[in-house]
Amino acid sequence: MTAIRVLIGDDHRIVREGLKQVLADAPEVQVVAEAPDGEQVLAQVEALGGRHGLELVLLDVAMPGRDGIDVLQRLRKAHPTLPVLMLSTYPERQYAVRCIRMGAAGYLHKSADPDDMLAAVRKVASGGMYVTPATAEALASAVGRSDTRAGPEALSHREHQVYRLLTQGLTVTEIGAQLGLAPNTVSTYRARILEKTGTKNDVELAIYAERHARPAAL
Structure with a gap:
């Protein structure tokens, strides 16, 4: 064996x-x-x-x-x-x-x-x-939406890392320390994430993340 x-x-x-x-x-x-x-x-x-x-x-x-x-x-x-x-x-x-x-x-x-x-x-x-x-x-x-990527899939790898930590409630400074990035860099990623997800702040982003984590309605 x-x-x-x-x-x-x-x-x-x-x-x-x-x-x-x-x-x-x-x-x-x-x-x-x-x-x-x-x-x-x-x-x-x-x-x-x-x-x-x-x-x-x-x-x-x-x-x-x-x-x-x-x-x-x-x-x-x-x-x-x-x-x-x-x-x-x-x-x-x-x-x-x-x-x-x-x-x-x-x-x-x-x-x-x-x-x-x-x-x-x-x-x-x-x-x-x-x-x-x-x-x-x-x-x-x-595959069905491959030509028009939407939701978290539209984020780059680094943006997705920041997105995940933001939705866990971490601050920009905490995220920077965890990912080895300057706070200003994290803030730039945060701004891109808000733009791509169509949200205005961290509260809306958390709601967005919860919605996209749920199975699609039958």
């Missing part, structure tokens, strides 16, 4: 321990490394030799400093054959399309059933794509 060597990147220790417990049910899966932030994920991947030492990276979307989407971009450039399965507490409608467009091999909610988690790990490690019904629906919706 070929071992599936996995690196877990998540800033919450309890989540990493929970994932390791789930993966322990599959004898062929070996968690060979874990990291609490983006920089350490990148460093561990390099230390393990990329695809030579790993079959899969399980990567949280939202991490302090260099977030999961930024790490995904860097991994795709440095190790294009190394599969990355994104994990998040955010609904598929909000982040799955963006992650898959950037090269993720799948997107899975952290509350997923353990059997689904193991199925995703096995499929992605074998070179496949893991797409849940909710992700498939989000992808189909995105």
